[in-house]
Amino acid sequence: MKYSKNIFCLVIFLRTCLGSNIFERRNVQIKQPFTENILLRKLKILNRLICFTQCIECNQCHYVLFNSSICHFSSSFIFEKINSKKINLINYWPIENGETKDLVASKDLYESVNVTFTQDRFGNNNSALSFHYGYIRAPKGIYFQNEFTVLAWIKLKEYVLWQKFFDFGNGKAISNVVVSLSNDYSNRNSFHIFNLTEYRISTINELVLDEWVHLGFVLENGKMSIFKNGSRDAFIDTGEQYPVDIVDREHCYFGKSNWDNSNAVFDCDDIKFFDRALTETEIQNENIYGNH
Ligand SMILES: *[C@@H]1O[C@H](CO)[C@@H](O)[C@H](O)[C@H]1NC(C)=O
Numbered sequence: 001m002k003y004s005k006n007i008f009c010l011v012i013f014l015r016t017c018l019g020s021n022i023f024e025r026r027n028v029q030i031k032q033p034f035t036e037n038i039l040l041r042k043l044k045i046l047n048r049l050i051c052f053t054q055c056i057e058c059n060q061c062h063y064v065l066f067n068s069s070i071c072h073f074s075s076s077f078i079f080e081k082i083n084s085k086k087i088n089l090i091n092y093w094p095i096e097n098g099e100t101k102d103l104v105a106s107k108d109l110y111e112s113v114n115v116t117f118t119q120d121r122f123g124n125n126n127s128a129l130s131f132h133y134g135y136i137r138a139p140k141g142i143y144f145q146n147e148f149t150v151l152a153w154i155k156l157k158e159y160v161l162w163q164k165f166f167d168f169g170n171g172k173a174i175s176n177v178v179v180s181l182s183n184d185y186s187n188r189n190s191f192h193i194f195n196l197t198e199y200r201i202s203t204i205n206e207l208v209l210d211e212w213v214h215l216g217f218v219l220e221n222g223k224m225s226i227f228k229n230g231s232r233d234a235f236i237d238t239g240e241q242y243p244v245d246i247v248d249r250e251h252c253y254f255g256k257s258n259w260d261n262s263n264a265v266f267d268c269d270d271i272k273f274f275d276r277a278l279t280e281t282e283i284q285n286e287n288i289y290g291n292h
């Protein structure tokens with residue numbers, strides 16, 4: 001009886017789960033360990049083997065990473081399907097298993113210099129990017145609308161003057177959207193939009209070295225905010241309804257500047273671009289879910 005219920009669930013599961021390619025890691029407790037009674041299936045998604053968990057209690061679609069032979073639960077992470085359109089996620093670079101793929105828009109990162117893969121904040125190998133005076137490039141594209149949110153986990157390694165988390169633009173002060181991880185003012189973290197003029201905000205404190213922090217950069221109704229671990233840390237009202245130039249950007253870098261600044265020294269992971277302003281609660285949730 002239980003078995004047939006499982007088959008039924010699996011059918012629903014397959015139908016509802018396999019339509020999308022977007023999966024997100026959640027640190028949800030696995031309610032029931034796998035036993036031989038529970039139906040398991042192996043499939044290859046995103047070039048990764050997965051095994052399904054049962055979907056009796058949870059009506060969400062869950063699976064766990066596993067290697068060729070066995071499901072293992074050394075970590076308590078499971079992956080959950082997300083609908084990128086519904087949450088306005090336009091690019092997502094999870095950085096997993098030595099890959100820099102964009103799971104939403106295929107804007108896979110390329111042309112890296114002095115970038116390696118390192119452990120992420122959970123200790124998984126090859127699951128974060130490590131820049132050592134390095135950079136990696138994103139393809140040309142329209143990344144920013146009148147509202148946007150950029151989220152990522154960052155571990156700063158050194159205070160390098162004007163090092164960029166990202167600088168997406170068409171040259172020096174030509175339509176750039178920029179985040180500097182340590183600027184000329186007490187090594188603070190700043191967020192800049194260049195259009196006909198420059199709009200900028202800076203945090204109160206510098207980022208702590210060698211510590212993972214969840215950063216968020218938001219534009220909403222001409223208001224720019226920086227979030228640190230889910231709390232708003234800096235805010236400015238530009239007074240402009242449309243501060244950002246909505247164009248294709250050609251020179252899109254993580255770690256590199258469109259100016260003559262040195263390349264960056266930091267680790268980063270789970271980079272997400274949204275084409276709307278997330279609410280403070282949503283950013284807090286991203287921080288909580290992305291945490292241990
Ligand atoms: C798969 O995982 C199991 C349990 O963690 C481990 O014992 C086994 O060596 C792994 N196999 C491979 C091929 O990595």
Ligand SMILES: *[C@@H]1O[C@H](CO)[C@@H](O)[C@H](O)[C@H]1NC(C)=O
Nearest residue numbers: 074118119122123124125126
């Ligand atoms: C991660 O890499 C280190 C060094 O190469 C290795 O000792 C360790 O076993 C790896 N950890 C996992 C979980 O594969």
Ligand SMILES: *[C@@H]1O[C@H](CO)[C@@H](O)[C@H](O)[C@H]1NC(C)=O
Nearest residue numbers: 113114132133134135262263
């Ligand atoms: C790459 O790293 C080396 C050694 O740290 C450094 O000398 C070089 O300038 C870096 N390359 C770039 C393009 O920054």
Ligand SMILES: *[C@@H]1O[C@H](CO)[C@@H](O)[C@H](O)[C@H]1NC(C)=O
Nearest residue numbers: 211212213214228229291292
């Ligand atoms: C942010 O959260 C991480 C844990 O996820 C913690 O180690 C770090 O100290 C926090 N940093 C700030 C500035 O709140």
Ligand SMILES: *[C@@H]1O[C@H](CO)[C@@H](O)[C@H](O)[C@H]1NC(C)=O
Nearest residue numbers: 195196240242243244245246
């Ligand atoms: C920014 O650039 C756009 C052109 O893409 C323009 O329409 C808008 O008025 C500019 N905004 C400001 C405040 O300069």
